[in-house]
Every structure is written in C-alpha cells, then in structure tokens.
Amino acid sequence: MSAYEDLMAFQRRTEALAQVAGRLGWDQETVMPRGAAEQRGEEMAAMEGILHARRTDPRIADWLARAEAVDEEAEAQLRLIRRSYERATKVPGRLAEEIARVTSVAQGIWADARAKDDVAAFLPTLDTVVRLRREEAAALAGGGDLYDALIDDYEPEATADTIGAVFDRMRPRLVALREAVMGAAHQPRALSGHFGHDGQMRLARDLAKTFGYDFTRGRLDLAVHPFSSGAGNDARITTRVVETDPFNCIYSTIHEVGHACYELGIDGDYLLTPLGGGVSMGVHESQSRIYENQLGRSRAFTGWLGAEMTDRFGDLGLGDADAFHGAVNRVAPGFIRTEADEVHYNLHIMMRFDLERDLIRGSLGVADLEEAWNARFLSDFGVAVDRPSHGMLQDVHWSIGLFGYFPTYALGNVYAGCLHQALRAAVPDLDAHLAQGQTEAAVEWLRENVQRFGGLRGPRDTIRHACGFEPDEGPLLDYLDAKFAEIYRL
Amino acid sequence: MSAYEDLMAFQRRTEALAQVAGRLGWDQETVMPRGAAEQRGEEMAAMEGILHARRTDPRIADWLARAEAVDEEAEAQLRLIRRSYERATKVPGRLAEEIARVTSVAQGIWADARAKDDVAAFLPTLDTVVRLRREEAAALAGGGDLYDALIDDYEPEATADTIGAVFDRMRPRLVALREAVMGAAHQPRALSGHFGHDGQMRLARDLAKTFGYDFTRGRLDLAVHPFSSGAGNDARITTRVVETDPFNCIYSTIHEVGHACYELGIDGDYLLTPLGGGVSMGVHESQSRIYENQLGRSRAFTGWLGAEMTDRFGDLGLGDADAFHGAVNRVAPGFIRTEADEVHYNLHIMMRFDLERDLIRGSLGVADLEEAWNARFLSDFGVAVDRPSHGMLQDVHWSIGLFGYFPTYALGNVYAGCLHQALRAAVPDLDAHLAQGQTEAAVEWLRENVQRFGGLRGPRDTIRHACGFEPDEGPLLDYLDAKFAEIYRL
Numbered sequence: 001m002s003a004y005e006d007l008m009a010f011q012r013r014t015e016a017l018a019q020v021a022g023r024l025g026w027d028q029e030t031v032m033p034r035g036a037a038e039q040r041g042e043e044m045a046a047m048e049g050i051l052h053a054r055r056t057d058p059r060i061a062d063w064l065a066r067a068e069a070v071d072e073e074a075e076a077q078l079r080l081i082r083r084s085y086e087r088a089t090k091v092p093g094r095l096a097e098e099i100a101r102v103t104s105v106a107q108g109i110w111a112d113a114r115a116k117d118d119v120a121a122f123l124p125t126l127d128t129v130v131r132l133r134r135e136e137a138a139a140l141a142g143g144g145d146l147y148d149a150l151i152d153d154y155e156p157e158a159t160a161d162t163i164g165a166v167f168d169r170m171r172p173r174l175v176a177l178r179e180a181v182m183g184a185a186h187q188p189r190a191l192s193g194h195f196g197h198d199g200q201m202r203l204a205r206d207l208a209k210t211f212g213y214d215f216t217r218g219r220l221d222l223a224v225h226p227f228s229s230g231a232g233n234d235a236r237i238t239t240r241v242v243e244t245d246p247f248n249c250i251y252s253t254i255h256e257v258g259h260a261c262y263e264l265g266i267d268g269d270y271l272l273t274p275l276g277g278g279v280s281m282g283v284h285e286s287q288s289r290i291y292e293n294q295l296g297r298s299r300a301f302t303g304w305l306g307a308e309m310t311d312r313f314g315d316l317g318l319g320d321a322d323a324f325h326g327a328v329n330r331v332a333p334g335f336i337r338t339e340a341d342e343v344h345y346n347l348h349i350m351m352r353f354d355l356e357r358d359l360i361r362g363s364l365g366v367a368d369l370e371e372a373w374n375a376r377f378l379s380d381f382g383v384a385v386d387r388p389s390h391g392m393l394q395d396v397h398w399s400i401g402l403f404g405y406f407p408t409y410a411l412g413n414v415y416a417g418c419l420h421q422a423l424r425a426a427v428p429d430l431d432a433h434l435a436q437g438q439t440e441a442a443v444e445w446l447r448e449n450v451q452r453f454g455g456l457r458g459p460r461d462t463i464r465h466a467c468g469f470e471p472d473e474g475p476l477l478d479y480l481d482a483k484f485a486e487i488y489r490l
Numbered sequence: 491m492s493a494y495e496d497l498m499a500f501q502r503r504t505e506a507l508a509q510v511a512g513r514l515g516w517d518q519e520t521v522m523p524r525g526a527a528e529q530r531g532e533e534m535a536a537m538e539g540i541l542h543a544r545r546t547d548p549r550i551a552d553w554l555a556r557a558e559a560v561d562e563e564a565e566a567q568l569r570l571i572r573r574s575y576e577r578a579t580k581v582p583g584r585l586a587e588e589i590a591r592v593t594s595v596a597q598g599i600w601a602d603a604r605a606k607d608d609v610a611a612f613l614p615t616l617d618t619v620v621r622l623r624r625e626e627a628a629a630l631a632g633g634g635d636l637y638d639a640l641i642d643d644y645e646p647e648a649t650a651d652t653i654g655a656v657f658d659r660m661r662p663r664l665v666a667l668r669e670a671v672m673g674a675a676h677q678p679r680a681l682s683g684h685f686g687h688d689g690q691m692r693l694a695r696d697l698a699k700t701f702g703y704d705f706t707r708g709r710l711d712l713a714v715h716p717f718s719s720g721a722g723n724d725a726r727i728t729t730r731v732v733e734t735d736p737f738n739c740i741y742s743t744i745h746e747v748g749h750a751c752y753e754l755g756i757d758g759d760y761l762l763t764p765l766g767g768g769v770s771m772g773v774h775e776s777q778s779r780i781y782e783n784q785l786g787r788s789r790a791f792t793g794w795l796g797a798e799m800t801d802r803f804g805d806l807g808l809g810d811a812d813a814f815h816g817a818v819n820r821v822a823p824g825f826i827r828t829e830a831d832e833v834h835y836n837l838h839i840m841m842r843f844d845l846e847r848d849l850i851r852g853s854l855g856v857a858d859l860e861e862a863w864n865a866r867f868l869s870d871f872g873v874a875v876d877r878p879s880h881g882m883l884q885d886v887h888w889s890i891g892l893f894g895y896f897p898t899y900a901l902g903n904v905y906a907g908c909l910h911q912a913l914r915a916a917v918p919d920l921d922a923h924l925a926q927g928q929t930e931a932a933v934e935w936l937r938e939n940v941q942r943f944g945g946l947r948g949p950r951d952t953i954r955h956a957c958g959f960e961p962d963e964g965p966l967l968d969y970l971d972a973k974f975a976e977i978y979r980l
Contacts, residue, residue: 006496013530013536013539016529016532016533016536017530017533017536017537017540019533020514020533020536020537023513023514023533024510024513027513027517031521031710031711032724033705033706033707033709033723033726034706035704035706035707035723035724036684036707036722036723036724038723038724039509039723039724039761039762040724042502042762043506043507043509043513044505046503046506046507046510047507047510049503050507050540116727178701195749214525215523216523216524216525217526218523219520219521219523225512232526232529233523233525233526233528233529234523234525234526234529234530238521264780271533277901301912350937405841408778463731
C-alpha cells in the first residue's frame with residue numbers, strides 16, 4: 001500500500017469513530033434516560049480521547065510527508081487531513097477530553113437552568129466552558145486572535161473581521177427593512193388555533209419526503225432543540241411540536257431536512273472520508289436555509305402548503321393563499337432566535353456574534369453577560385427581555401462550547417441568498433413546481449451543484465462554483481426587500 | 491498514582507468505550523435506518539478495533555505485574571482484568587475486527603433470510619461466521635476444546651462436559667414431566683382474543699415499574715427480538731407486541747426487566763469497572779428467569795395479573811384465577827424457543843447445545859445443519875419443523891457469532907431454581923406479597939444477595955453465596971414437578 005492508501009485507511013477508521021461519537025450525541029438528545037447523564041459524560045470523554053489520539057497520531061505526519069495526490073480529490077483529502085492534524089496537534093489531549101466531559105454534563109445543567117430561569121445556576125458551568133475554550137483557542141491561535149481560532153473550526157477561511165464586515169454591510173438594510181415592515185399599514189394576521197401533536201408529526205414526515213428526505217437512511221424524532229446528526233447513510237433529523245404553532249414543527253423539519261439531505265447527497269465515494277461531510281457550517285446552513293426559507297416559505301410553496309394544511313386540519317381561518325403566506329412570513333420582534341422571521345433572524349446573530357467575541361477575547365466576563373445581553377436586546381429589538389429563558393439561556397450552543405458557531409448561521413443565509421439567485425436562473429419555472437408541492441427541480445439542482453461535492457472545495461469556493469459568481473450579501477438582501485415589500489405592501 | 495490506580499483509570503476508560511459499543515448495538519436493533527447497515531458494520535469494526543487494542547495494551551501486563559490488591563474488591567478487579575487480558579491477547583486484532591464487521595452485517599442477512607424462509611440465503615454467511623469463530627476458538631483454546639473456549643466467554647468456569655452432565659441429569663425428569671403433562675386429562679385452556687398494541691405497551695411499562703425497573707436509568711422500546719442492553723445508569727430493555735398473544739409482550743418485558751435490574755442493582759462503586767457488570771450470562775439469566783417465571787408466572791402473581799388484565803382489557807373469557815394461571819403456564823410443543831413453556835424450554839436449549847457444539851468442533855457442517863436440526867426436533871418434540879423460520883433460522887444468536895451462549899440459558903434456569911428455593915426460605919410470606927402485585931420483597935432480596943455484588947465472585951460462587959448451598963438442578967426440577975402437577979392435576 002502507498003502512503004496515501006495507508007493514510008486513507010487510517011482516516012476512514014477515524015471517520016467511522018467520529019460517526020459513533022455523533023450517534024452518542026443523537027442518543028443523548030432524543031432517547032437517553034436522564035439518570036445516565038453523568039455516565040454519558042465519561043463515555044463522551046472516552047470517545048473524544050480516542051478521536052484526539054487518532055487525530056494527533058504521529059504516523060499522520062509521516063504519511064502526509066510521503067503521500068502523493070494523483071487527482072483533485074486526493075489533493076482535497078490531503079488538504080483536509082493536514083488541516084485537521086495541524087489543528088488537533090495544537091490542543092493537548094487532556095484539554096480536548098476535559099472539554100468533551102464538561103460540555104456533555106454542562107448541557108444538562110443549562111437545560112435545568114433554562115427550565116427554572118435560573119442564570120446563577122448556569123454561570124459557574126458557563127464560566128468553566130468559556131475558560132476551557134479560551135484555553136483551547138490560545139493553543140490554536142499561536143498568538144493570533146482567540147475568536148478567529150474558534151471560528152476556523154466551523155467556517156474555515158472566515159475571520160471575525162471578514163464576518164464583521166459582512167454584518168456591517170447587512171445591518172443598515174436589515175434595520176431599514178425592519179422599520180418599514182413594522183410601520184407598514186398592512187399587517188398580516190397570525191395563524192391561531194390548535195393543531196394536534198400526531199397530525200403535526202404526520203405532516204412533518206410527509207413534508208420531509210416532499211423535500212426528498214430518504215427515510216431508509218435517516219429518521220425523524222422529537223427533541224427539545226431540533227437538530228440533524230450523522231453523515232453517510234445515517235443522517236437523522238429531529239423536530240419539535242408546539243400545538244398552538246404548527247409552523248414551528250413544519251419549518252424546523254424542513255430546515256433539518258436541508259442539513260440531512262446535504263449529508264445524504266454527498267458522493268458515495270466519499271463515505272467515511274474527510275470529503276464525506278459538509279464543507280463548513282455556513283455552507284451547511286445554506287442548505288437548511290434555502291430549503292426552509294427560499295423554497296419552503298416562498299409564495300409558490302406556501303400556496304400548496306396552505307391547501308394541504310386545510311385538507312388535514314380544516315379551515316385555518318386566514319382567508320386566501322396570500323393571507324396564509326403572510327401568516328407564514330409574519331415579522332415580529334420575538335425573543336427567540338430559532339423562531340425569528342427572516343428579517344429579524346440575522347439581527348439575533350449579530351448580537352450573539354458581538355457578545356461571544358467579547359467573551360472569548362476576554363473583554364466581557366461571564367458574570368456580566370446577562371446585563372450585556374439584555375441591554376443589547378433592548379437596543380436592537382426595542383423590547384426588554386422578560387426572563388432569562390427568553391434571553392441568554394435560550395440557546396444550547398454556549399453550554400456545549402460552541403463559540404464561533406453562531407455567525408455561520410448568518411453566513412448560511414448569505415450563501416442561501418446567492419444559491420437562490422443562481423437556482424432561479426437555472427430553473428426559470430421553479431414557482432410552477434413549488435406551487436404543486438414539487439421540490440425535485442430545486443433539490444436536484446442543489447444536490448448536483450452543491451451537495452454531492454462534500455468537502456471537495458473550500459466554503460466560498462463551493463458557493464462560487466455553484467453560483468458562477470462571487471458570493472456576497474447582496475442577493476439575500478435583495479430577496480428580503482422584494483419579498484417583504486410584497487407581503488407588507490411597502 | 492500506584493500501578494493499581496493507573497490500571498483502574500485505564501480500565502474505566504475501556505469500560506466506558508465498551509458501553510458506547512453496546513449502545514451502538516441497541517441503536518442497530520431499535521432505531522437504526524435500514525440503509526445504514528453497511529456503514530454500521532464499519533463503525534462496529536472500528537469500535538472493536540479500539541477495544542481490542544486497549545484490551546491487549548502491553549501496559550496492562552506491566553500494571554498487573556506491579557499492582558497490589560488491598561482488599562477483596564481490588565483482588566476481584568485484578569482477577570477479571572487479568573482474565574480479559576489473557577483472552578484478548580490470544581486473539582489477533584485483525585480477527586476480532588473481522589468478526590465485529592461480519593457479524594454486524596450478518597444479522598441483517600439472517601433477518602432477511604428468516605423473513606423469506608430462505609436457508610440458502612443465510613448459509614454462506616453462517617459458514618463465514620462459524621469459520622471465524624472456530625478460528626478465534628482455536629486461538630483461545632491453545633490445543634484444548636474449541637467449544638469450551640467459546641463457552642468460557644459467557645460462563646467462566648463452565649465447560650461442555652460440566653454442562654453436558656447437568657443436562658444429562660435434567661433430561662429424564664423433564665421428558666417424564668413433559669409426557670405426564672401432555673397426557674394429562676385436564677388441559678388448561680389457552681387465552682384468545684385481541685389485545686391492542688397501545689394497551690399492551692402501557693401494561694408493559696406498568697409491569698416494568700411493578701418489578702422495580704427504574705425508568706430514569708433505562709427505557710422500554712420495541713425490537714424484533716427482545717433484549718436488554720447497557721450497564722451502570724443506562725440499562726435499556728425492549729419488548730415486542732403480538733396482538734393475539736399478550737403473554738408474549740408481558741413475559742418478554744418482565745424477563746428483560748430482570749436482566750436490566752441486575753445491571754442497575756450493582757453497587758454504584760463498581761460503575762465502569764470490571765465488577766460493574768453481571769458476572770456471567772448464566773447468572774444474568776437467573777435474574778431474568780426468576781423475575782419472569784418463579785415470580786411472574788407464579789400462582790400468586792398471576793392471580794393479581796389476571797385481575798389487572800381484566801380491568802384493562804375486559805373479561806378474558808377464561809373463568810377463574812386458576813384457569814388464568816393455567817393459560818399463562820400452558821405446556822405445548824411449539825417450534826419457537828423464546829415462546830416455550832417452562833417444561834419445554836430446556837429441551838430447546840439441549841438441542842442447540844448439541845448442534846452448536848458439533849458445528850464448532852467441526853463434526854457437523856453448516857450445509858448439514860438444517861437436516862440435523864429438523865431430525866433432532868422431530869425426535870425431541872414429536873413434531874416436524876414446517877419451515878426454516880420455525881427451525882434453524884428462528885434465533886439471531888448464530889448470525890452474530892454467539893456460539894457457547896445458548897447453554898447459559900439453561901444454567902440460568904438452574905440458578906433461578908436455587909435462588910427461588912433460598913428466596914422462599916428467606917421470605918416465607920412471599921405469596922401474600924405477590925398476590926397483591928407487590929414484588930419489593932423478592933427483588934430486594936435478589937438485589938441484596940445477588941445483584942449488588944456484580945462481578946465480585948465467580949458465577950457458581952455468586953449463587954452459592956446467595957443461597958447458602960451448592961447450586962444444582964434439583965431445586966429447579968422439584969419446582970417444575972410441583973408446579974405442573976398442580977396445574978395439570980397429575
């Protein structure tokens with residue numbers, strides 16, 4: 001065997017173990033008995049120890065030095081392995097395991113604190129998580145910016161500066177749009193009523209199929225915080241049900257279907273290799289967002305969805321299809337990011353970006369986070385946070401150490417905007433398909449132009465290759481302006 | 491840290507990883523999408539590779555040479571670690587991984603073959619599994635008996651000879667009892683009717699609680715072949731529902747509760763150590779069997795259960811409590827081991843014991859197994875096997891390489907017989923409790939005298955310590971004779 005083959009055989013095994021660790025995470029969020037939490041922390045730490053040892057195995061350096069890339073694919077594999085090796089060798093194994101153990105337990109502590117609206121119960125844990133991740137960031141950054149070092153985990157090539165510049169350009173147009181929408185004379189009505197749990201889950205399953213989700217290689221379960229998990233031939237999704245708000249379940253499901261279809265759509269030759277996963281969190285989010293928003297919340301698709309819901313649940317009491325479309329896309333300054341409309345969503349992200357950057361850089365202490373959050377929320381959204389579960393306790397991310405992850409949600413929106421523009425050009429009659437509840441043309445285009453390549457190209461390159469132009473925030477902002485001008489009759 | 495502490499820290503990590511591998515198995519049997527089977531084989535092989543590398547880590551020999559046991563517990567830990575190390579180092583890592591990969595995939599092939607009653611579709615796979623396990627047995631046996639080497643994996647201290655001797659003593663009394671029962675003038679009626687899926691699952695959950703199962707450290711799901719899985723604070727069970735036969739679900743559940751309560755009942759200090767699991771499959775089965783049979787199928791408990799079922803499902807159409815007890819304990823020469831009554835059950839095991847011993851020793855070829863099975867079944871049970879899914883394809887065990895495992899089921903019955911005799915002596919008013927649907931006195935005695943010790947003592951020693959006498963088949967056979975004489979009015 002050549003050095004390249006030896007390396008790839010070793011890597012394949014590592015990827016299989018990473019899938020196992022991921023499955024443990026799925027288990028923890030969906031089916032694990034609560035009394036198992038402490039033990040699970042030990043198990044996660046043990047897996048992390050194994051993975052870290054493999055990712056830093058000195059043989060990798062030797063193989064990398066001798067391996068020769070015969071084609072573009074091999075070149076990309078080697079590039080990703082080298083990147084992973086260089087990052088992993090910078091972090092002491094002890095620290096990687098401690099982070100795995102602490103964050104596994106921290107998640108339960110966060111969930112309890114959120115349920116009780118008890119910030120104080122969470123702060124010591126958050127303090128530990130921030131301390132550990134800063135320690136890791138320092139090891140990774142080698143004197144560079146700590147927050148950049150963490151962003152790089154989720155969105156290679158991006159930095160706080162490049163992301164901050166995008167956000168600075170987006171903000172004025174989003175704020176202007178928000179003001180126009182909030183002040184508009186025409187305000188769409190919200191959907192009200194009661195939508196039973198089982199009926200929502202049936203609809204969720206059917207919508208997953210509508211968007212091409214392959215249930216022979218995945219499954220749909222309930223979770224407090226919907227997520228997708230796994231790659232290759234086992235990419236699972238979760239959703240949640242709020243009986244007064246079926247859109248929560250519907251759009252959570254479509255969103256997670258986008259993530260899972262990305263994983264399931266990757267070229268089978270890349271299975272259990274570094275190329276066999278989404279290239280970055282931003283590109284991943286571009287898939288979930290375009291499924292959810294540009295397709296799922298389009299006027300054409302909601303025309304079909306409104307009729308489908310009426311068939312299943314009876315008259316929705318909203319009037320015509322435009323009114324249903326308005327209800328789906330209603331803009332309101334809510335507390336919760338995951339429930340935010342398309343206009344407010346990126347403003348939530350910008351706020352988290354600034355706060356977590358300051359936490360990681362050390363200019364904001366954990367003890368001062370709640371006050372900083374609440375002040376910023378009032379200033380950006382014009383509403384005072386009424387309780388911590390509507391404020392800094394709302395998201396799981398920080399409890400599990402995900403700092404540098406939030407901005408990729410907004411990058412995903414930006415990329416989705418670009419892809420949507422290119423998709424519309426490639427499939428001019430897309431609305432005619434969507435109006436029939438048919439997504440094949442769209443998801444096929446995405447699979448062919450984005451998903452199947454997995455990690456072959458870098459994040460921006462992946463989008464550029466699919467779109468044929470340099471990605472920026474313009475298409476997203478144009479799309480939002482046009483869409484909400486129509487809905488709000490601006 | 492002392493050598494003992496170093497060794498235990500290493501071992502704790504290995505046990506945590508073994509729990510992870512076990513959870514993958516649970517996932518595969520309950521929730522895994524079927525398209526993930528191949529990939530799962532890779533994942534299982536990767537975990538097996540990791541576990542095998544740890545179990546054969548040369549540092550263990552060094553630690554063992556230097557470790558000093560300060561008490562009985564430490565002595566037992568070292569004994570189990572030494573045993574595991576000696577066995578693991580005899581098996582090449584390549585072989586251990588190949589077995590993990592092949593058996594993971596073989597299970598799906600077996601399930602398909604069983605569904606289609608297609609022996610030929612299973613034979614090549616079975617042939618591979620037998621070949622690999624014989625290869626492993628040869629590595630373990632070091633010139634000794636191949637089948638003994640495999641038995642030792644599941645029931646340390648037992649051999650084909652010692653088990654064969656027990657079976658030889660049991661057979662005449664079981665055959666005589668079977669003949670008396672089958673020829674009796676009084677034959678209890680069977681339960682008939684339709685019992686809805688959801689109602690059975692609710693009853694199963696309630697019965698699990700009745701027998702002390704802690705749902706904060708476990709869960710109940712559906713599986714084709716009920717099993718229990720996991721240890722420490724995450725011991726899960728599964729059951730199945732046949733709408734015409736609620737006893738299938740009820741007694742599968744109580745059986746698996748017995749297994750899981752054993753794991754959950756082990757001293758918390760032994761968590762993630764070699765002592766923190768059941769000592770052998772035979773002792774494990776003694777717990778599941780005493781819960782299921784000596785308690786769950788007793789006249790006292792079925793008196794309560796019959797009333798409970800009548801409350802839930804309406805009149806059962808059987809008449810009085812004696813008739814219900816008769817229906818629960820009806821003796822019939824069915825094809826399926828897992829559905830066998832207490833009289834026939836051990837006869838099924840004896841047949842498998844003889845067949846698999848011949849397969850592993852090489853005196854029976856896989857190609858001749860079906861004929862051998864069918865001839866033996868006709869001779870022992872007086873009925874011709876009508877299709878392979880009622881014959882050699884009925885059980886999962888051989889597909890996943892479990893050779894040497896079947897006899898532990900009968901040993902479990904023998905041990906349950908002994909424990910039952912001791913329990914009755916210790917709790918003279920046990921029937922008064924069971925007649926109220928109260929199992930605390932029994933399960934508390936079992937926890938106190940068997941379960942909490944985990945792997946502290948050897949299998950026979952564990953039973954001897956609990957009972958105060960040398961275990962043999964006498965109490966089981968006396969119990970069966972008395973029980974069925976009463977039911978069948980012999």
